[in-house]
Amino acid sequence: MSAASCLLSEEQFLCCICLDVFTSPVTIPCGHNFCKDCITQHWNINSVQFRCPMCKNHFKTRPELRVNTFISEMAAEFRKSAGKKRNEDSVVAKPGEVPCDICTGLKLKALKSCLTCFASYCGIHLEPHMTAGPLKRHSLTDPVANMEARVCTRHRKTLELFCKTDQTCVCSLCTVSEHMAHNIAALKDEYEVRKAELEQEEVAIRQMIKERKLKIQNTRRLKMHSQEDAEREIADGVRIFTSLMQTAERDLNEIIEMIEERQKTTEEQADSFIKELEQEISVLVKRTAEVQQLSLIQDHLQLLQSFTPMNSALCTKDWTEVSLCLPSYEGTVVKAVAELEETLGREKQQLLHKARLKRVQQYAVDVILEHRTANPWLVLSEDGKQVWCGEGRRDLPDNAERFSLYANVLAQQSFSTGRFYYEVQVTGKTDWTLGVVRGSVNRKGIIPLSPVNGYWAVGLRNGNEYLTLARPVVSLSLISRPQTVGVFVSYEEGLVSFYDVDAAVHLYSFTGCCFIEELSPFFSPGLHHGGTNSAPLTISPVTPTD
Template identity: 75%
Template structure:
């Protein structure tokens, strides 16, 4: 049968009891047709037995059910036509799609859900809702799962409203009855509001994730550099203690040499006295022998003649007045230890300062000046490594990055994590300022240079006043003029330190700083003062020889 014919006559093939296409259609005496099972079940449960559901005609006995062959054939053909159309327009429900609640076997994809029936229907089983007058009044919607959760179980109406007071979905009757004085909104509007809230929460959480990922990167960075710091610290310790041990060994050797020299002189003096005494003993022994020989001479004449030749004079050295003093070593070791201690103190101070400077020099970075931030009075070198104050103000375009009042310029490089170090030559200048600054610092106004306003800086004023620009300002007492200044930043530690590179001396540190944004190295060569301060600040290469 053609599709058009099916549409024209489809109501003729629907059972008025089940509202579906006839199955085993039968005719009762009044001429109305029903499914055999439908009319039989109706008569079994109806309080008025043997009544036609359509015309209400009653029978005293159960009428004979006559098979309507024509209707049966037409209904079968019509069912096949519906199934063919349904199979062409329907698909088996996939994962995540709502299946038809009526299909047996393979569940087809539902096209609509009915809030009245609390069921979902595919194209085949949705047909009665499109044709039967009783079913046309049902509330259909796009396919949804869990139909029971979409309908008010008390009033059997769709949950189209949301009670913000009780935080629950309600129907129209709920609004009038139980939630009359409550804050009510359409589900659609509430969903939009909740989605907006979720989007904001999602954005916040994504930011939290980014913050935590950044923190992980920072911790990993600290872990790696912590290991490097430990290795360098061990190397510095070995180097320093090696020097200390060598110095101590040198002092010990000098002490031993000094004591041995004294002992040698004493022994040489003793040997000289012994030799002299032995010579005198030998001479005296010979004279005693001569005297004994003379004493045994019996010839008086010979005795007297020989006596004149015998030296009886006792012209010898008075050895009782001669004494040998042993060298005194008292205080020698103490003096040597004191000298060693003094020398070690000097060496320690030098080594520690030198080691500390070398430690931060490991974090040297290449710093280049950014022309877009430079005050119009400043003159930058082509390589971005030098800056001085000129005699003429340049005609430069205004931008939010440029310093308009302070004679400042920033570096291109910024730092929001980790450590960095750079050195600046300040030779021949009477006025300058160096340090780091917050990205958001006021670049168009005059504000005190201090940590409160985003500056961590060291400066020279009047040619001989070295100042730490904090609140209040701290004056540094230096033995000699600075020629090269080292600047060290440790972002996580909240530390900004300054060094006299040539003397390897730590000058000052800002500690316990709370950095919350990007930091830039900044440079101010100061005003020219008629050429007295015309020398440039020079970013010099770091000479880390360790």
């Protein structure tokens, strides 16, 4: 029975007189069904003629009414299932939920709002809108809290139009009064327009969120770099100052040792003088006693026979010109401090250069040359680690990535964030250029290699002219010839730096750069020059400086 009732619609169980589910349903001769009480009362009121309320069929005599047990059972089953549904829908409205406007006392939760009646209905009170013909034509929507907001306050009609001129919702009567000749659109059409605008705004907001998340990532990365830099700087500071203090302590110990040595020599000389003088004093005291004894002799002959001249009796030294030479310490400390300052200056610079180089070497990346970008005059090793200029131009396809005029080649790797570092051996070359370029750099035309055109590089010309490809070009005065050049880039800081790795010397830095594209390492070994510049540029593995 239950399965059968589920296949039938609610209208098939409604009495057309009371518009409710059949109660004791009866079937009259024309085949239509009614509640027994409903059809009986109907015929009692209209006793002159017995007509069917549905098809208007006339019966000569009043039909005998008997309950249709089959329909009664199905109606009972339907009423039971409908009642269960009502119980499920009969939920008390909670704070923030739209209550039913019809319920008295305890308000149930509204399931729908009627835009025609301007009221909200729970499951029980919504049923007429679902069954009655006129009510079924009403416009239902999801529960609306404030129905008054959907009604024109002046004309008490539904707000179903939108005035673009005044940017407000209006009813149909408003368009022939206050909003006459205004730009009026259907609420649905304006809804679609605004919805499209909201979708565009959502896309724009999502892009803004994406950009800000990227900014957060970059900021966090910079924060991490700052922390790492601070820790490394502290470690370098401790190491440098410890080394400088050790040097100062060593020099202090040396000057103390030198002063003590001089003082010791002076003390030994003084002790020698004192000892010798004390010995002579003992001899003189003894001679004094002898002289006193001789002076007591009264016999002339005896005195003359016993007398010995002082020069013969005494072996003494003439101390008139003898003196102790005190060592002079004047200027010793000043001179030592000056020498120490010079030593500390040299060591400090050397330690700072090594620390700076070691710091950037921690961002070493494995760089490999990209064959598709190489100028046809260039020859690359199979492992992509060496490049040199050949003696002839190779027949290669002129793709968009290849440099056609300049003897350049790029790396396979590109970077749009963070830091990176690599080293290149330039031994035996008289001409070379190294650095980084923008991804969109012109690879076909003749343009100056400068930051304005997307190049940040240094190079060697004519075997001894080191320069930076800035505008204007800056010459570099170097004490030694670099054999290995290190290249360091910090994307967010806008920094490109170059180092002489073997001497641990900073060569040059481009600062304040504004990078908005990917950067790629680039290499130019220079032309062959009849074999004088045939040596390759070699990307070498990075070994941290001791």
